[in-house]
């Protein structure tokens with residue numbers, strides 16, 4: 001599939017500090033890519049360069065074949081942006097706001113305005129004043145606004161900040177439908193790993209200005225089991241002797257092992273006089289994986305918020 005957006009050796013140096021270091025990343029139509037990284041990793045700087053708010057010191061951003069370095073305005077005309085709290089006129093209806101924003105672009109028809117309203121499920125409330133909308137509705141109106149000019153690429157920075165779980169779910173559902181029907185490449189930066197896990201098809205992880213991982217969410221994760229047996233030290237040693245990777249977890253152990261190996265392990269435990277209390281599959285969350293990729297530590301605290 002041809003990418004809609006390509007970051008090509010994108011770099012940003014401020015003073016003597018390399019904040020973004022040769023970033024290469026492609027985003028594809030109809031695909032939602034999450035952008036993760038600990039505080040200070042360089043997400044905001046990358047996004048600012050992708051939407052033309054900051055100039056790169058090296059490399060390029062290419063959107064639908066158009067280089068931001070060479071054809072800045074044409075490239076930017078293909079981008080739709082949603083920031084945390086979209087600016088709306090509260091005293092005007094949602095509809096009038098959209099009409100107002102439509103004037104900022106060429107060729108946005110009345111039919112297109114009606115279409116984006118349907119896409120975000122706002123038909124019933126669109127003629128009411130924005131001041132009466134919930135945060136979730138304002139966010140969806142922001143999404144409609146960003147879509148007016150049929151962007152090829154939609155970028156969302158912390159899109160669900162402040163939304164309640166129902167609002168988050170609604171936003172996610174609409175975003176998914178829009179990515180598919182409009183064929184836009186979506187790029188979402190968020191601190192909420194559980195949300196990224198539900199919303200995205202793939203994730204890109206940045207740390208110290210470098211891309212450290214890109215992976216598909218559908219990629220099968222490795223198989224882990226939680227095993228609780230006493231004495232735990234003896235159990236751990238037996239597993240290590242088998243050449244398995246073992247971590248302490250609560251009162252037991254997390255073991256990287258395939259299901260078919262479990263009966264053999266249980267037989268050896270019993271032969272060695274161990275008492276087994278629990279054996280159950282252990283699903284690693286994106287958070288577990290993220291902390292492993294980026295080294296945990298202070299990052300764990302950052303993400304515990």
Ligand SMILES: Nc1ncnc2c1ncn2[C@@H]1O[C@H](COP(=O)(O)OP(=O)(O)OP(=O)(O)O)[C@@H](O)[C@H]1O
Nearest residue numbers: 014015017019037038039040041042043044045046
């Ligand atoms: N104008 C600047 N001058 C010097 N350093 C800067 C400047 N802007 C950003 N930085 C540094 O660049 C690094 C990346 O910052 P950036 O805001 O892009 O990170 P981030 O991943 O968005 O972090 P957060 O999750 O905290 O928002 C940080 O170390 C920051 O201190």
